[in-house]
Amino acid sequence: DVKVTQSSRYLVKRTGEKVFLECVQDMDHENMFWYRQDPGLGLRLIYFSYDVKMKEKGDIPEGYSVSREKKERFSLILESASTNQTSMYLCASSFEYRSKRQPQHFGDGTRLSIL
Amino acid sequence: AQTVTQSQPEMSVQEAETVTLSCTYDTSENNYYLFWYKQPPSRQMILVIRQEAYKQQNATENRFSVNFQKAAKSFSLKISDSQLGDTAMYFCAFMKLTRGNTGKLIFGQGTTLQVKP
Numbered sequence: 553d554v555k556v557t558q559s560s561r562y563l564v565k566r567t568g569e570k571v572f573l574e575c576v577q578d579m580d581h582e583n584m585f586w587y588r589q590d591p592g593l594g595l596r597l598i599y600f601s602y603d604v605k606m607k608e609k610g611d612i613p614e615g616y617s618v619s620r621e622k623k624e625r626f627s628l629i630l631e632s633a634s635t636n637q638t639s640m641y642l643c644a645s646s647f648e649y650r651s652k653r654q655p656q657h658f659g660d661g662t663r664l665s666i667l
Numbered sequence: 668a669q670t671v672t673q674s675q676p677e678m679s680v681q682e683a684e685t686v687t688l689s690c691t692y693d694t695s696e697n698n699y700y701l702f703w704y705k706q707p708p709s710r711q712m713i714l715v716i717r718q719e720a721y722k723q724q725n726a727t728e729n730r731f732s733v734n735f736q737k738a739a740k741s742f743s744l745k746i747s748d749s750q751l752g753d754t755a756m757y758f759c760a761f762m763k764l765t766r767g768n769t770g771k772l773i774f775g776q777g778t779t780l781q782v783k784p
Contacts, residue, residue, distance in 0.1 A: 583770055592676070594758060594774040610771070642712065646770045655702060656772060658712040 555579070558643050558659040566667055571630040573662050575643030582647050584626035585656060586610075586618065589640040601626055633666045640664075669694045671761050673775035680749045681783050687734075688744045688778050690759030698764040701735065701742045702772070707755040715757070718742065720764075749782045756780070 559574035577584065583602050587595040587610075597610030599618040607618050615637060619627045626645075630637055640663050644656040671692045680686035692701070703715040718726045718735050725733050730747045746753055759775040 585771070587774075592776055594671075594673075594776045595772075596774075597771060600771060644772075648770075654770075655714045655717060656770065657714075658704075660711050 556643055556645055556657050556659040558641075558662050560662050561660060562663050562665075564665045564667060565630075565633050567633060567635060569630075569633050571633045571664070571666075573628040573630075573641055573643075573664070575626045575628070575645075575659055576624050577626075577645040577657070578624065579645070579647070579657075580623065581645035581657075582623075583645060583656075584620065585644040585646075586616075586626065586628045587642045587644065588612070589642055589661070595642060598628065635666050638664060638666045669696070669761050669763070669773050671759055671773050671775040673757075673759055673778050675778045676776070677779045677781075679781040679783055680746075682749055682751060684749055685745060685747045686749055686780065688746075688757055688759075688780065690742045690744070690775055692740050692742065692759070692761050692775075694740070694761065694763075696763050700762040700764065701733075702760040702762070703731070703733070703742075703744045704758045704760060704774075705753075705755045706758065706777075707752075712758070716744065746780075751782050751784060754780060754782045 555578045557576045585600040586598045589595045601607045601620040617629045642661045643659040646656040699720045701718045705715045706712040716728045732745045734743045756777045760772045
């Protein structure tokens with residue numbers, strides 16, 4: 553089974569702090585994604601990466617950055633945390649098999665509170 | 668741009684009965700995938716079922732089946748013989764299949780389903 557591991561289930565930080573959320577997958581997937589999940593809004597894509605050192609903005613990238621130095625690891629960075637970034641953050645990974653994109657596999661999520 | 672709409676924020680069903688969750692989407696694409704994902708309380712999101720748009724036959728996975736109406740852009744999920752373990756939030760999601768797309772998903776707002784004993 554695919555394993556997508558997020559470093560923390562719960563995290564509490566203060567306004568203005570630099571926050572790192574880590575995600576690791578163990579299946580050599582090319583694609584990795586960061587979403588935030590908010591009630592009534594579903595999941596919204598923040599950033600994604602299709603290869604090492606490659607990244608693309610999703611639908612809501614403002615206030616976030618990402619890093620992918622190794623294929624298995626994709627980090628989400630809140631440069632200066634604000635209270636409106638309090639949310640559940642989900643990491644996912646996927647791959648292509650015979651030119652067909654496969655479903656995304658998700659981590660358990662990190663519930664981040666910014667005080 | 669593509670959008671996915673789930674108009675039922677919450678639903679409930681008695682154990683062993685059948686329930687249908689609605690999903691509509693908007694796209695100008697002809698080739699795409701549609702998915703239903705399940706997120707149990709405090710647990711990981713998992714894939715329930717997938718439908719490829721070029722296939723006319725509705726996908727089925729055990730007690731889960733879809734009613735895919737391409738012209739109407741509708742993709743509903745039917746859960747038969749509901750079980751307590753089906754209690755979860757369910758998300759409908761859309762994925763384009765055009766070149767250069769890395770498999771980004773566009774999600775609906777989610778439907779919270781409670782199965783009652």
